Amino acid sequence: MKLSAPVYRLKREARLLSRKDNIPLHQALDRLAAREGYGSWSLLAARASATAPAGKLFPLLSPGDLVLVGARPGQGKTLMSLELAVEAMKAGNRGVFFTLEYTEKDILERFRAIGVERERFNGLFAFDCSDAINADYIMERLAPAPRGTFVIIDYLQLLDQKRENPALAVQVRALKSFARDRGLIIVFISQIDRSYDPSRKPFPDLRDIRLPNPLDLKLFDKTCFLNDGEARFQAAG
Structure with a gap:
């Protein structure tokens, strides 16, 4: 599955989301991973790492x-x-x-x-x-x-x-x-x-x-x- 943006951009977006919604960074990362079609950020990152x-x-x-x-x-x-x-x-x-x-x-x-x-x-x-x-x-x-x-x-x-x-x-x-x-x-x-x-x-x-x-x-x-x-x-x- 192709990501909508490079991992570094998604991570930056997650940091902004974490501040905006006052939630832990790991929750913001998981939320973005779900948007990209993955069950968790760790799964998204592992998939991205395989092709990094x-x-x-x-x-x-x-x-x-x-x-x-x-x-x-x-x-x-x-x-x-x-x-x-x-x-x-x-x-x-x-x-x-x-x-x-x-x-x-x-x-x-x-x-x-x-x-x-x-x-x-x-x-x-x-x-x-x-x-x-x-x-x-x-x-x-x-x-x-x-x-x-x-x-x-x-x-x-x-x-x-x-x-x-x-x-x-x-x-x-x-x-x-x-x-x-x-x-x-x-x-x-x-x-x-x-x-x-x-x-x-x-x-x-x-x-x-x-x-x-x-x-x-x-x-x-x-x-x-x-x-x-x-x-x-x-x-x-």
């Missing part, structure tokens, strides 16, 4: 890769990153989510939005929202991480926010070397500049990454750009 791009994209990633996932707000870049992490954990690898943006409750909601209960991956998934997050902090926390660990950094531009942090280019270079030495996959969620116009080109690209300070985007091995429920994945180098 992450299942096709994950096998294209290799230990040591630095990956950029970019989109304008509300286009599903966090959900895509988590879906990729789920694929990694299904294969028995660990997943780690570093964020200066979300709370653990937010991430739990996003797991539910893609039809996954975090408990399914107990012992494999870790969440870190420390205010101290930067490249050195991430590498210290990942020192014992085994090869194949899937790491999400939310998001690229926030590493550049504190003046006491090293330059963004220095941090990304350090994380690239660390990923290759340790065999990790590191995904950076990235903002897209507001000047990007989807009416002129269907997907943003590296030229649309919002960069307050210089960064050689050739440091990234692969990119995934999202727009209007579709994804474009390619090698960046």
Whole structure:
């Protein structure tokens, strides 16, 4: 059954419905799922996950890769990153989510939005929202991480926010070397500049990454750009 809108849009609609009708988010999600012809949101999300791009994209990633996932707000870049992490954990690898943006409750909601209960991956998934997050902090926390660990950094531009942090280019270079030495996959969620116009080109690209300070985007091995429920994945180098 074809959905009336991409999952990320339905989830956004559910959040609005939750606020408007003063009901829990899970009830709003189930209400929208019923409208789409499914008995519950978990069934809708499971069906959507079966055809989601992450299942096709994950096998294209290799230990040591630095990956950029970019989109304008509300286009599903966090959900895509988590879906990729789920694929990694299904294969028995660990997943780690570093964020200066979300709370653990937010991430739990996003797991539910893609039809996954975090408990399914107990012992494999870790969440870190420390205010101290930067490249050195991430590498210290990942020192014992085994090869194949899937790491999400939310998001690229926030590493550049504190003046006491090293330059963004220095941090990304350090994380690239660390990923290759340790065999990790590191995904950076990235903002897209507001000047990007989807009416002129269907997907943003590296030229649309919002960069307050210089960064050689050739440091990234692969990119995934999202727009209007579709994804474009390619090698960046």
